Amino acid sequence: xxxxxxxxxxxxxPGGSLRLSCxxxxxxxxxxxxxWFRQAPGKEREGISRITSSGGNxxxxxxxxxxxxxxxxxxxxxxxxxxxxxxxxxxxxxxxxRSRLMYDVxxxxxxxFDSWGQGTQVTVSS
Numbered sequence: 001x002x003x004x005x006x007x008x009x010x011x012x013x014p015g016g017s018l019r020l021s022c023x024x025x026x027x028x029x030x031x032x033x034x035x036w037f038r039q040a041p042g043k044e045r046e047g048i049s050r051i052t053s054s055g056g057n058x059x060x061x062x063x064x065x066x067x068x069x070x071x072x073x074x075x076x077x078x079x080x081x082x083x084x085x086x087x088x089x090x091x092x093x094x095x096x097x098r099s100r101l102m103y104d105v106x107x108x109x110x111x112x113f114d115s116w117g118q119g120t121q122v123t124v125s126s
């Protein structure tokens with residue numbers, strides 16, 4: 001059974017850091033790109049970052065560039081999102097998702113991803 005499980009969300013002060021994890025199971029994890037998406041309160045879900053199957057290609061939303069780093073460990077079937085210099089506007093539920101196609105280089109758009117985790121809550125507040 002295909003499953004993606006996010007973890008690492010927490011309450012953190014502005015300027016702080018968090019590392020989110022997305023562990024996959026039930027599929028060939030190393031063959032798929034993984035994306036991170038965020039849904040802020042009252043807003044539509046938006047793409048934050050994506051990493052290809054090998055880890056060789058990454059992209060970031062403008063809001064994340066320079067502060068967030070995506071990486072993966074295929075031996076552990078896990079993708080990470082290191083978030084530094086967190087801001088209140090980074091608050092939201094963070095979801096990871098698997099690309100529809102194997103070995104794809106998808107843009108940060110939901111239609112290119114077909115399997116989603118349950119999300120992990122990140123709250124940035126003093």
